[in-house]
Amino acid sequence: MISNKNLVAYVNGTYVKLEEAKISILDLGFTNSEMIYDTFRTFNKKIFFLKNHLDRLILSSEFTGINLNLSIKTIKKIINNLLKKNLKFLKEKEDLWCFMRFTRSNSVIIEMRKINFSNYAPFYKNGLRLHVPKLRRIPARFLNPQYKNSSSYFTLSLAREEVWKFDRTANAILLDENNNINEGYGFNIFFIKENKVFTPKSEHVLAGVTREKVMEISRKLNFKVIEKNIKINEIKKFDESFVTATGWGICGVKSINKKIFKKQEKTKKIQINYSKIVKTNIVEQYLNFLND
Secondary structure: OOOOOOOEEEEOOEEEEHHHOOOOOOOHHHHOOOEEEEEEEEEOOEEOOHHHHHHHHHHHHHHHOOOOOOOHHHHHHHHHHHHHHHHHHOOOOOOEEEEEEEEOOOOEEEEEEEOOHHHHHHHHHHOEEEEOOOOEOOOOOOOOOOOOEHHHHHHHHHHHHHHHOOOOOOEEEEEOOOOEEEEEOOEEEEEEEOOEEEEOOHHHOOOOHHHHHHHHHHHHOOOEEEEOOOEHHHHHHOOEEEEEEOOOEEEEEEEEOOEEOOOOHHHHHHHHHHHHHHOOOHHHHHHOOOOO
16 A cells, blocks of 8 residues: 655645645635646656646646746745655655645645555456546636646536446547547547557647647657547447546557457557656556555
8 A cells, every 4th residue: 555654745935744745725726726736656666747837837837827836947946845855755656646735825835645446456456447427527718727736626526427337447538519629637639540549639638748748759650640520420430548647657548439459569669668768667667566
């Protein structure tokens, strides 16, 4: 069982134990979900892609009007301080997931916790099963998905709960209002047919950093990357599918509803090349925690 005991967080100017971190119950981040955030992780105890996540955090701040109240230089300094304080509590194969949160009430919470690889490990072994819930994704014209905020994730959570009512070991992949495949609870989705890699259009989803890296890798592998609207009945023509996210990494999809994906050859190539970038065998890392 994973333990975050002794890990340290930063809350409103003070370093405190993660388990003792707190903000006011009157904070608008708590009462109204008026909070922006972004997350990144370490690979082999080292931070990767921090600039990408900070750039998106700045855009989220500009879009919502929620101030960061700290310079990017200061945020980086806090992150480095937290890394130094928390690395000593990691075991050999463990890594950290960092969350940067900023509320309308000017609270700043930056915290690190151990990645719970055991939550994802079974899906790296057997593939992720997805179901399409009745609930649809909030249209982009009502809430722009390009910016990470607490409110936009509530729909994703409800969709997952809908699926969990009948299949606790699966997850949800939502459709948009036009019945196009959109995204899941914290992950983007890809499909492969021959040497073409397909994914929903960026303007309709949270364009994740891992998603961006996968698209770059795919092009270097001479795959043609196509962003398009994908109808649910189109998935029958695809050979492979996988999801991407900071927590999920690059995880193969076994099925969507009754459609079974029997191949993973090109997905594995993408995983291997991503592993080279982060200097960590990501599949091996997740599978190390299979029985935890």
